[in-house]
Amino acid sequence: MxxxxxxxxxxxxxxxxxxxxxxxxxxxxxxxxxxxxxxxxxxxxxxxxxxxxxxxxxxxxxxxxxxxxxxxxxxxxxxxxxxxxxxxxxxxxxxxxxxxxxxxxxxxxxxxxxxxxxxxxxxxxxxxxxxxxxxxxxxxxxxxxxxxxxxxxxxxxxxxxxxxxxxxxxxxxxxxxxxxxxxxxxxxxxxxxxxxxxxxxxxxxxxxxxxxxxxxxxxxxxxxxxxxxxxxxxxxxxxxxxxxxxxxxxxxxxxxxVAPTRIARHGTALTQQGPLRVKGWGNRGLDEPLDADCNCRVCQSTSRGLLHHLIHVDAQSAGALLSVHNLSFQARLISRLRGAIEDHTIDELVANVDSIWRRSG
Ligand SMILES: [Zn+2]
CATH class of the missing domain: 3.20.20.105 (Queuine tRNA-ribosyltransferase-like)
Structure with missing residues (x-):
């Protein structure tokens, strides 16, 4: 250790x-x-x-x-x-x-x-x-x-x-x-x-x-x-x-x-604001990344509008792109957790994650 x-x-x-x-x-x-x-x-x-x-x-x-x-x-x-x-x-x-x-x-x-x-x-x-x-x-x-x-x-x-x-x-x-x-x-x-x-x-x-x-x-x-x-x-x-x-x-x-990649194939992205269902019509024609804080290849080059379109016409391609993003999200969360242990700010980070990801029940 x-x-x-x-x-x-x-x-x-x-x-x-x-x-x-x-x-x-x-x-x-x-x-x-x-x-x-x-x-x-x-x-x-x-x-x-x-x-x-x-x-x-x-x-x-x-x-x-x-x-x-x-x-x-x-x-x-x-x-x-x-x-x-x-x-x-x-x-x-x-x-x-x-x-x-x-x-x-x-x-x-x-x-x-x-x-x-x-x-x-x-x-x-x-x-x-x-x-x-x-x-x-x-x-x-x-x-x-x-x-x-x-x-x-x-x-x-x-x-x-x-x-x-x-x-x-x-x-x-x-x-x-x-x-x-x-x-x-x-x-x-x-x-x-x-x-x-x-x-x-x-x-x-x-x-x-x-x-x-x-x-x-x-x-x-x-x-x-x-x-x-x-x-x-x-x-x-x-x-x-x-x-x-x-x-x-x-x-x-x-x-x-399996969840990060499984939900990706079903059209859900993990973001700093919580889960995002890309299929939702609010993403149609939207020229914004999945997650403004994400530096993955998908967020650097692909709009929600394209992903929304692909989910409806080519779900496999959308699933591949969302899988890259979700595994990138997961890698960044692990990296932040490592940093928080080193900085002794783990309680603050857990509280932040709680505020977004805690499910009721
Ligand atoms: Zn991303």
């Missing part, structure tokens, strides 16, 4: 591909590429770590193909580091059958049955060769019964231990994942169990799955207090500006989220 301000941490993480600055946000390249964006564009926006998905990559093109091409970084062509999610979230969202052994689900590409065990999730990620691998965990949809949460938490701990015991690649970091829904007691139980297994870093999983923003923050608080200060902390699947700023203030170092 380089510096702290309150609970917030400014640090550097040393990975096989190089040293990366924290706090950091990882754009999501599910199948090896951020949708619609050349990987070089993502790197130029200042991102140092790209997240890909083991679940998808193991099905297509297969871990062996990626390994034969020299590993994930060579495969994606990203000039930086990489993290592979284990597939726990996909297992939940695709309704897999969970047994003690592992998760059984249908291959989305050809309908065949696939069983993914914690051991296979680790060996697959070793073969794919990301800088950071994640253990296979059991996510729980919220809201849910305490009994279901407890059962999934226990299985997550057992799977974490099995994952840890088969991880052989010393140059690859393996992160454990804390579950427990939005129940503070269960978060504490899970955090203690996972930390006891001594991982290279710790993720807070199973959030942003339908709970309120305040419940998310309570669950982060309940988890972070049990995590060792000398290891990176990664809040999975969370990246809206409000939770990002508060997460950093609470001591989280890493984030990923």
């Amino acid at each position: 380089l510096q702290s301000s309150g609970a917030a941490r400014r640090g550097r993480l040393s990975l096989r591909s190089g040293v990366v600055e924290t706090p950091l946000f990882m754009p999501v390249a599910t199948r090896g590429m951020v949708r619609l964006l050349p990987t070089q564009v993502v790197a130029e926006l200042g991102y140092q770590v790209l997240l890909s998905n083991t679940y998808h990559l193991m099905l297509r093109p297969g871990a062996k193909v990626i390994a034969e091409m020299g590993g994930l970084n060579a495969f994606t062509g990203f000039a930086g580091a990489s993290l592979t999610d284990s597939g726990g979230f996909q297992i939940m969202s695709l309704g897999a059958t969970i047994t003690t052994e592992g998760a059984r689900f249908r291959n989305v590409y050809d309908g065949s049955w696939v069983t993914l065990t914690p051991e296979e999730a680790v060996s697959t990620q070793e073969m794919i060769g990301a800088d950071i691998a994640m253990v296979l965990d059991v996510c729980t949809k919220l809201p849910n019964d305490r009994g279901v949460l407890e059962r999934n938490l226990d299985l997550t701990s057992v799977w974490a231990e099995r994952s840890r015991s088969v991880h052989n690649d010393d140059t690859q970091r393996l992160f454990g994942i804390v579950q427990g829904g939005v129940d503070s007691e269960l978060r504490a139980v899970s955090a203690k169990a996972i930390v006891g297994l001594d991982f290279d870093g710790y993720a807070i999983g199973g959030l942003a799955v339908g709970e309120s923003q305040d419940s998310t923050l309570d669950a982060i608080r309940a988890t972070v207090s049990y995590l060792p200060p000398d290891r990176p902390r990664y809040l999975m699947g969370v990246g809206d500006p409000y939770l990002l700023a508060h997460g950093v203030a609470l001591g989280v170092d890493m984030f990923d989220c």
Whole structure:
């Protein structure tokens, strides 16, 4: 860690591909590429770590193909580091059958049955060769019964231990994942169990799955207090500006989220004034950038009027341009958060983000 301000941490993480600055946000390249964006564009926006998905990559093109091409970084062509999610979230969202052994689900590409065990999730990620691998965990949809949460938490701990015991690649970091829904007691139980297994870093999983923003923050608080200060902390699947700023203030170092690029493809821009729906007729013929404070390539050269027009006649092109802008917005927010930790102005920045991005309820 380089510096702290309150609970917030400014640090550097040393990975096989190089040293990366924290706090950091990882754009999501599910199948090896951020949708619609050349990987070089993502790197130029200042991102140092790209997240890909083991679940998808193991099905297509297969871990062996990626390994034969020299590993994930060579495969994606990203000039930086990489993290592979284990597939726990996909297992939940695709309704897999969970047994003690592992998760059984249908291959989305050809309908065949696939069983993914914690051991296979680790060996697959070793073969794919990301800088950071994640253990296979059991996510729980919220809201849910305490009994279901407890059962999934226990299985997550057992799977974490099995994952840890088969991880052989010393140059690859393996992160454990804390579950427990939005129940503070269960978060504490899970955090203690996972930390006891001594991982290279710790993720807070199973959030942003339908709970309120305040419940998310309570669950982060309940988890972070049990995590060792000398290891990176990664809040999975969370990246809206409000939770990002508060997460950093609470001591989280890493984030990923599909939202900035997903909402871009649906026509929404992130701006200093809040979300902007470019489709709105108020933008028709408007010769103004998306965000006057943004220095991204799109805001330097493209009017809202053109983007509004494209959304109606060529949504893919509009989505690509809005994706560049939204990832630029996200990169600038991370940069401001880093600066605010260094200047000890994190409380002011969080208050500013609150005033624009806090949702009611
Ligand atoms: Zn912009």
